[in-house]
Amino acid sequence: MDVLAKITPNGHRRTLFFAGKGGVGKTVASCLTAVWLARQGYKTLLLTTDPAAHLGDVLGAPVGDAAAPVSGQPNLWAAKIDPKTAAAAYKTRILDDACQRGRPAQAIKIMAEELNSPCTEEMAAFDKFIDFASQTDWQAVIFDTAPTGHTLRLIELPMDWSQQIDIKVFASVETSAADDVAKQRFGQVIEMMRDPAQSTFAFVMYPESTPILEAWRAAQELGTVGIHAGLVVANFVIPPEQATTPFVRARRAMQEKYLAEISERFTTPVLQIPLLPQEVKGLEMLAVLGEQLYGEKVAA
Template sequence: MNRLQTVIYPQNGERKNLFFSGKGGVGKTSMACITAVETAKKGYKTLLMTTDPAAHIGNVLDKPVSDEITKIDGLENLYAVKIDQKKATQAYKEKVLQDAEGKFDQHTIMAMKEELDSPCTEEMAAFQKFVDFASRDDFQVIIFDTAPTGHTLRLLELPMDWSKQIQLKAGASTNVTEEDKKQQERFDKVLDMMKDKKTTTFSFVMYPEKTPIIEAYRASKELETLDIKTQLVVANLIIPEEQALTPFYKKRRAMQLEYIEEINNTFEDAELLKVPMFEDEIKGLEMLIEIGKKIFDGGDRNE
């Protein structure tokens, strides 16, 4: 098994968690779907998840996906779920405020409501849903489309449940309950899992141009402050050599090859996966299986 395969497939019977991140439009949802189909095809029970409201994993799989874990027909071992961020955020807000009722005065509760309207709440609520799924032990591979930022993860490293931090910001004080401690233990367990390079692979998807490389590098450095290393980088939408026939496409491909070298040098400790541009829309299990064969079987950064 080569190094690329060790960051994709589970090792020694342990579960593998794969996170795909990157700026909008670089193809991270397609890559998450391709990888999920690949691991399922290899016999690993796989859960594909997303919290991105713009994600279209159902369209890429060409199968219905809801906010309940769904078995994907047509491929053994593949399951998918789309976390509804609005519903998750609303449920999270309601729980925090319900816990506060009867404990604090209306002024404090109003201040808490203002705190809960921040974008951080959406991140936290979505990640709590992820923690619920990641705490399960009935999947061998979990693939997460749109990885949490270092900012979100730092919220989880606070010394108690984040809802209690909101209360403190609002000027209230509260004791940490047994339920809070259990929740924090679950967060800590998932964070430890995400820092374990043997069980978790963080990946950045980018097309080979300057801006996506810079943005991915900045995000990877933010994660490094939490001891989370980037182990896989995906150079997507590469013009195939046999298609670079006109001066325009020859020049574009030459530019891409230079940026691929820059990606290699910038993320020197990560495996590089090169993915060509396809003439058809990436859609359906059959096409995803064929792409997986093309890019994963026997591939490594030196090919």
């Protein structure tokens, strides 16, 4: 499967996830991909689940909690999933549901304590992600994810959904119809993640040992739940023509060694984003980089 087949819709909505350790350039990779898809005419939603979101800085436009058009780029919407806001709404919904079902006060108190656990923010963020993923308004959805360890926990959360159901209904032997619908939604999204015709996981790294190893381990762990890497993006690659001094030549030689290691470890296409003299900001620069990676604009 070529690169364009991995990023464009083809009978299904295309969902792309960008993963990697902090600071490798996931936001830039996701933004330039979203801008490129929007310029092809695809209705594209760009999301972040990163609590320290830099999406708005890179796009040059504010990004809020609700999906809103990105000014200056037709066919592109963006939204930020705030874990704390999502967690508050999630806890309120579950506890209100328990009250409406007539659960004992002591049971509700225990549930509230359980929902104060650290994983609640992650579960709530994933629940919000499910809301977006279940909508049919977009042809492509791009996720600028949090650093690798956090991302893996988000992906693993649906595997523990039954445990969350147990927390909600431990005083009863039956789950509600709403719980059944929620479990079905989670199951459908996980199957979508596992289907390469619908989803692509792209691992972003720069050509050095630590980000490569972290991405490799994350990819291996995802593989154990049936989700496989579809693309690799190598960022901050020194262009050969810029290797004109001993220092830069040495850095370029080091990068070439690690680029070879990336190709050996990952059996997927490897895209390269060059090291630039300025930071990547704004739609115009993202459009230029998108064409460098994916080619010129073509009809959708």
